[in-house]
Amino acid sequence: MSITYLEAIREAQARALKEDDRVFIYGQDVGAFGGAFKATKGLAKEFPGRVLDTPISEDAMVGTAIGAAIEGMRPIVEMQFADFSSVALNQILNNAGTHYWRTNIPCPITVRLPSGGTKGSGPFHSQSMEALYAHYPGLVVVTPATVEDAYTMLLDAVAIDDPVVYCEHKYLYYHLKADKLPADRLPIGQARVARAGRDLSIVTYSAMLHDSLAVAEEMAAEGYEIEVIDLRSVKPLDTDTVLASVARTGRLLCVGESFPWGGVTAEVIARVAAEGFHLLDAAPRRVNAKDTPIPYHPNLWSAHRPNSKSIGAAARQLLRE
Amino acid sequence: MSITYLEAIREAQARALKEDDRVFIYGQDVGAFGGAFKATKGLAKEFPGRVLDTPISEDAMVGTAIGAAIEGMRPIVEMQFADFSSVALNQILNNAGTHYWRTNIPCPITVRLPSGGTKGSGPFHSQSMEALYAHYPGLVVVTPATVEDAYTMLLDAVAIDDPVVYCEHKYLYYHLKADKLPADRLPIGQARVARAGRDLSIVTYSAMLHDSLAVAEEMAAEGYEIEVIDLRSVKPLDTDTVLASVARTGRLLCVGESFPWGGVTAEVIARVAAEGFHLLDAAPRRVNAKDTPIPYHPNLWSAHRPNSKSIGAAARQLLRE
Amino acid sequence: MLETAGRKGSSASTRAALHDRYLEAFRWMLLTRVFEEKLASLYRGGMISGGVYVGRGQEAVSVAGALFLQKGDIFSPLIRDQAGRFAFGESILDVARTYLGSRQGPMRGRDGNIHRGRPAEGYYAMISHLGAMTSVTTGALLAKRFKGEKNFVGLTTIGEGGMSAGAFHEGMNIAAVEQVPLVVVATNNHYAYSTPNEREFACVDLAERAKGYGFEGYAIDGTDLGACLETIGGAIKRARAGRPPQFVVATVLRLSGHGEHDDASYITEEVKLEPFARDCFKVAEETLLKHELADRETIAKWRREFSAEIEEAVGRAQQEAAPQGDEEDWHAISDRGLIDQMG
Amino acid sequence: MLETAGRKGSSASTRAALHDRYLEAFRWMLLTRVFEEKLASLYRGGMISGGVYVGRGQEAVSVAGALFLQKGDIFSPLIRDQAGRFAFGESILDVARTYLGSRQGPMRGRDGNIHRGRPAEGYYAMISHLGAMTSVTTGALLAKRFKGEKNFVGLTTIGEGGMSAGAFHEGMNIAAVEQVPLVVVATNNHYAYSTPNEREFACVDLAERAKGYGFEGYAIDGTDLGACLETIGGAIKRARAGRPPQFVVATVLRLSGHGEHDDASYITEEVKLEPFARDCFKVAEETLLKHELADRETIAKWRREFSAEIEEAVGRAQQEAAPQGDEEDWHAISDRGLIDQMG
Numbered sequence A, B: 001m002s003i004t005y006l007e008a009i010r011e012a013q014a015r016a017l018k019e020d021d022r023v024f025i026y027g028q029d030v031g032a033f034g035g036a037f038k039a040t041k042g043l044a045k046e047f048p049g050r051v052l053d054t055p056i057s058e059d060a061m062v063g064t065a066i067g068a069a070i071e072g073m074r075p076i077v078e079m080q081f082a083d084f085s086s087v088a089l090n091q092i093l094n095n096a097g098t099h100y101w102r103t104n105i106p107c108p109i110t111v112r113l114p115s116g117g118t119k120g121s122g123p124f125h126s127q128s129m130e131a132l133y134a135h136y137p138g139l140v141v142v143t144p145a146t147v148e149d150a151y152t153m154l155l156d157a158v159a160i161d162d163p164v165v166y167c168e169h170k171y172l173y174y175h176l177k178a179d180k181l182p183a184d185r186l187p188i189g190q191a192r193v194a195r196a197g198r199d200l201s202i203v204t205y206s207a208m209l210h211d212s213l214a215v216a217e218e219m220a221a222e223g224y225e226i227e228v229i230d231l232r233s234v235k236p237l238d239t240d241t242v243l244a245s246v247a248r249t250g251r252l253l254c255v256g257e258s259f260p261w262g263g264v265t266a267e268v269i270a271r272v273a274a275e276g277f278h279l280l281d282a283a284p285r286r287v288n289a290k291d292t293p294i295p296y297h298p299n300l301w302s303a304h305r306p307n308s309k310s311i312g313a314a315a316r317q318l319l320r321e
Numbered sequence C, D: 001m002l003e004t005a006g007r008k009g010s011s012a013s014t015r016a017a018l019h020d021r022y023l024e025a026f027r028w029m030l031l032t033r034v035f036e037e038k039l040a041s042l043y044r045g046g047m048i049s050g051g052v053y054v055g056r057g058q059e060a061v062s063v064a065g066a067l068f069l070q071k072g073d074i075f076s077p078l079i080r081d082q083a084g085r086f087a088f089g090e091s092i093l094d095v096a097r098t099y100l101g102s103r104q105g106p107m108r109g110r111d112g113n114i115h116r117g118r119p120a121e122g123y124y125a126m127i128s129h130l131g132a133m134t135s136v137t138t139g140a141l142l143a144k145r146f147k148g149e150k151n152f153v154g155l156t157t158i159g160e161g162g163m164s165a166g167a168f169h170e171g172m173n174i175a176a177v178e179q180v181p182l183v184v185v186a187t188n189n190h191y192a193y194s195t196p197n198e199r200e201f202a203c204v205d206l207a208e209r210a211k212g213y214g215f216e217g218y219a220i221d222g223t224d225l226g227a228c229l230e231t232i233g234g235a236i237k238r239a240r241a242g243r244p245p246q247f248v249v250a251t252v253l254r255l256s257g258h259g260e261h262d263d264a265s266y267i268t269e270e271v272k273l274e275p276f277a278r279d280c281f282k283v284a285e286e287t288l289l290k291h292e293l294a295d296r297e298t299i300a301k302w303r304r305e306f307s308a309e310i311e312e313a314v315g316r317a318q319q320e321a322a323p324q325g326d327e328e329d330w331h332a333i334s335d336r337g338l339i340d341q342m343g
């Protein structure tokens, strides 16, 4: 048997629905249709009345989930694309994100954001929005990069008492497979050394993990041992694991798929520069997408996002310094 | 004569309305009432039909401005508080921010965000949202910290062909005065050395400039020469001026009023670490607000935001390293 | 609607013409009036940080909803709903503590003035963004249905200004799709801050929007407590009985500034002569006197009693320790294992 | 390109029963049908990146609006509006180039498929977020009023699904407040992607919402080209003449998947028997034949001609250079002096 990243998301939801009465799924086309990407395939039938199609009302979808969560439910909201969460952002940041702090009553919603670029998807179906959500207080923001994490982190997201923005990468949906669902898990908040090395640390997350691993593999042939850290969650961000890696390698390259101003890569570098300055043997570097909307044409799209060429070039340059 | 930061904003708008037929002002209570903060006081009378009250519809206010801008107008949209722009964010990021790149037709809107904390304003009337807007492509994001900049940068914002998010700080409205309106201007995109020094660079913007200057002044008595850089615009961000300052001082402290994850301070440190690593004699540091919503109670509020105590402590620590 | 029954010179029969909770409602209105006068005076005295927003002129609409709510119901009020908040069970002390920033208040000084609630008791704490609470209330009702609760309703309020917000529209529509027992009470007080109706909407009758959502809709005179009790009470009854969501639009004039900082000089003398500009409180008081349900002394006595309670609560809150930055843990999430360790 | 008056052989009286632009409209519908069939086949052949969204079943509604627009008007269409786009003046080559990502297309490969426009010509380029274009169109009209232009209107479209979006509500309301000459044409094709009307809204009649906004509202059978021309044409005329904003809701069935990737197996056989499930194209074709405004051969000839034009445009677009990353300047703002110099 083999299971894709997408199937892992489905299975995690099936299990959450099965094991916890408080769980329901709320989103456009998630019911009988099984979701635009089929992440809820079959669930409406298996769990009647608990997987509900919604109107095209992202603000109200999240608002409804918030009210239900305050009353003790564990809603999972599926955005059809992360990009459309821009119209739900107010409820996520200002309502869900502030509720526990203001009232002492937690607001355990999970908002699933099908994120990231795929060929031909263009400016409004490709975005990675983790930075907007992580900047504001009160939210946990996770970015699973593996089938295993897609599964366990979604179960964790539902289980924890705080609002979680779960950024699932659309490119990984079908491209990533595992033999089976994991039996145990690394908790949210811990980064993972995805590949050990001693010459350079690439710190990354989500789909960029795989481009980074490819670069590490490719450069291994050139004799470099590149360590690759998968952040797994960008908030909380596991600074300790990153610092430990930089302590080993002395060199830091951060790779993210989102826009270049701010965001995860800036935050990681700012932390390492502040807390691990003396660990660094060379200037840390970032590779991000370009500072334009995400292009439709595959040629432009692959030039816009970081890729093994641009990551490799940055890594080589860093190793020369 | 003396003129406040708030009056400078009013005067800039008056001048823009006077000199450019294409300008109109759009926002809640901006008409006869003159705006919640009186930034448009008297303008509706002086410029009949060009200063229009809107319904409570931030999305549509910006959408309307976008359509008008595409047709060649120069709308200024006033948000009643920056915090409410969360419900206009989609139009700002995805419509205004992408329009020129997608269609080659510019979208010259100016969105005024009364930003930042003031005593007793609480979680929803105190936010600084520059990081959300700067992260996305296609926008210019300015953060005037002086009366002069409030004036000239608003005029510039209206004049330039791109969408500008103009973050005006509510605390400065009445607290800041100048003798007169400036005759000339520093262009958007250039940072300013607000105070020269050679021991430490504090890089900051908006209201935090003044807390930082106070710290510099205070520490001057202790014999430290602290340089203070006012970024003025956070996008474009004037890396060169920051690097030149760090080259002089070897030490970098970034101060921002927004939340600690990501944002302007992370971006500045990431740039300096990447481009000016060897200029640094010590680990760069940040002082931000705390990672919770902005508290209502003045005691909590003043502990939440950076202040001369926390900035001073970070500066002293940095100078010891 | 009450005057319609037009009776004076009291007798059992004329009293019967009054809604049986009229007096009770009036007392909440009185308490609100007295308390909000106190808050305004504290504000003028510089004793309150931030703003004070009062419900003067719309106490009748506000109280009329909350009065019919019971344990297990959800109440999501907004800034002009002090009367409803009291009727729903909020204590005087909670109000005082929140306005004065006591750490012992329900918001512990973290949030202030009208941004308070006790969600565990079904009393929701609004965020400022208008319209946002409509869907939140809907979600609470959905949860109750999921949990198998019975006989519950939810009530939330909105101003005519907030009705322009996209969030309000989405919330109304989704409530109707979910057919939850929701009552939405809108108050058209003719202004959103300084903005008059002409620049807020262009329809003839806001209650007309009910139909477009699949709500049952009613328009009432918000200066008439009897009409408010009758219609809003009826709406709550219908929602509880499983009818579609209910929408009531009450017409009044805001008899104050937007907040206490605002002298409302933009409200024209003309509009103040409109029938909707009557003070619901005075109308109710006169009605009570006329029907001899209370005499002036009794009302004056109540006022004194309320005043004393308020003074006590305010005094107590003022004496309580203010929150201190160094006693806060400064964490916005509840799971201590998931706190981001910032640099 | 259009033979507006193809009339032969039929009697004046029957012909007169048809709207005088019926034939012209039909030809745009035909062009659309032929082109969208081509696009679907290119999609199946893997020649198109991303999605293909067609307007099958709603060409009549779409064309009926755009046909009455003139230079100086604003047209803000959505994904099912290929017919309207053609009628507004979009070239076949623009469509082909955008779908095939040619750098010579109006979007230069930066945006694709249906996300295109030529704003300088009043033809707006939608963003995906449903509802967002309603206020944008309003703003364009406001600008024209500011600039002293006369006699203009704007037309934008929406699906019944998009009507749930907050942005749509705000856009409708603000258009009514501004009293701009806006026509909003909504098409209820009974599904938003897979979601049926029951989970989209709970009102009896979406056209009812017009009143709640202060629009003039009309409900029409979207399978009837004549009705569409009549009512939407009338709405445009009224808007142009200074009447309040106009709202037309047309009822149809979406005769395709949501996109070409979707087999729409969720559309029940039952619903396909409903009167609104008729194919507006076939209905129009039969009407033309019946009224002898065109015979089968003529239509077949047009189809061949369109087909040839399309093949040529597609062939040309396919041959054109694709955009290349290293030829882009990668700047999203126009002012070169304000470009952020990233690290």
Ligand SMILES: Cc1ncc(C[n+]2csc(CCOP(=O)(O)OP(=O)(O)O)c2C)c(N)n1
Pocket (backbone or CB within 6 Å): B028, B056, B057, B058, B080, B084, B087, C080, C128, C129, C130, C158, C159, C160, C161, C162, C163, C165, C189, C191, C192, C193, C254, C258
């Ligand atoms: C989305 C949003 N935009 C702006 C504001 C600022 N604001 C607070 S109250 C108010 C006026 C509200 O008017 P209305 O809804 O009629 O209520 P009223 O004050 O008249 O009771 C405004 C504009 C807000 N709270 N939310």
Ligand SMILES: Cc1ncc(C[n+]2csc(CCOP(=O)(O)OP(=O)(O)O)c2C)c(N)n1
Pocket (backbone or CB within 6 Å): A028, A056, A058, A080, A084, A087, D080, D128, D129, D130, D158, D159, D160, D161, D162, D163, D165, D189, D191, D192, D193, D254, D258
């Ligand atoms: C705000 C927003 N949410 C979600 C989507 C994704 N989406 C694209 S089309 C569509 C269905 C639209 O339904 P409707 O408005 O009825 O138009 P139709 O496709 O039926 O023509 C959805 C959900 C979107 N474009 N915008």
Ligand SMILES: [Mg+2]
Pocket (backbone or CB within 6 Å): C159, C160, C161, C187, C188, C189, C190, C191, C192, C193
């Ligand atoms: Mg009002």
Ligand SMILES: [Mg+2]
Pocket (backbone or CB within 6 Å): D159, D160, D161, D187, D188, D189, D190, D191, D192, D193
């Ligand atoms: Mg539809």
